[in-house]
Amino acid sequence: MNGKFYGLGVGPGDPELVTVKAVKVLNKADIIIAPETISGKGSVAYKIIKEHVEQQDKVKFQVFPMTYDADALDSTWNQNMEEIMLFLKQGKDVAFITLGDPMIYSTYIYVMRRIKAQGIEVETVPGIPSFCAAASRLGIPLSEGEETIAIIPAAYKCDHMDELLTYGDNVILMKPSRGFEDTVEKLDKHQLLQNTVMISKCGHADESITWDLKKMTGQKIDYLSMIIAKKRGTKE
Structure with a gap:
């Protein structure tokens, strides 16, 4: 058997x-x-x-x-x-x-x-998804009322990223280390950078949180990172 x-x-x-x-x-x-x-x-x-x-x-x-x-x-x-x-x-x-x-x-x-x-x-x-843990760690609600959530695998080329950033109320970009500069550029284009935070290795001893993504351009981004962007703001 x-x-x-x-x-x-x-x-x-x-x-x-x-x-x-x-x-x-x-x-x-x-x-x-x-x-x-x-x-x-x-x-x-x-x-x-x-x-x-x-x-x-x-x-x-x-x-x-x-x-x-x-x-x-x-x-x-x-x-x-x-x-x-x-x-x-x-x-x-x-x-x-x-x-x-x-x-x-x-x-x-x-x-x-x-x-x-x-x-x-x-x-x-099932296990606790990283973006749920990150939202709790940061004190940022992922959805309220009729808000929508878009989850983007940023490690891969996403042809619909502009569309998702346009229509999604809250956007989660998973593993953005590959093509990080392009991701930051798109967030800036959609005027979301001021409402964006990146957390790396959430829940690990060497966890790090970054509120200014432009400062991270040109630096090595940990593979276990994610970005949360909210149109209504991350610091309400």
Whole structure:
């Protein structure tokens, strides 16, 4: 009998924001898959849940490189899937951990689809999304009354960014490190910079908050950053 595959959202960074259900699954699963971008670099998601895991030797690190090379990605993904499927076919329950919520711009989504295609039972445990944690940390409501929210994956080229900035009452730009200067330029064009804040590594020990984005142009922006822009202002 095959094991069960779990996707666990571990939240934005604070270990206390990991859900009770996620902790229960972590400790009943036979294997925990912790993704890292470079072999030996370590997993941010694992650092969050480490103190909750009673048996550390069941954690297996897998490399999911940050690259746009389709061939390299496909080769790595196939190797990772083979290892996960081996565990599952041995009857072991496997928990795949991911930052924030598993269903929001997550590597887990692609893993889940491949696992489901093999006829494996899958259960996804939600986590606190990074932008919700950031809004609470900053004391900025993301929506009130009839306000709309637009979530933009700023790490990728978004052809509709101008339209979203025009019509969205509140805009969240996820992972803006790639093309940061272009993003700042667009926010300035739409007269949103004065109502914009960027938070990096929310909930981590080295969290940082920036209210003046123009000062950050030309500097290295952490990958785990996000921008919140509100037409009615961020400092009401």
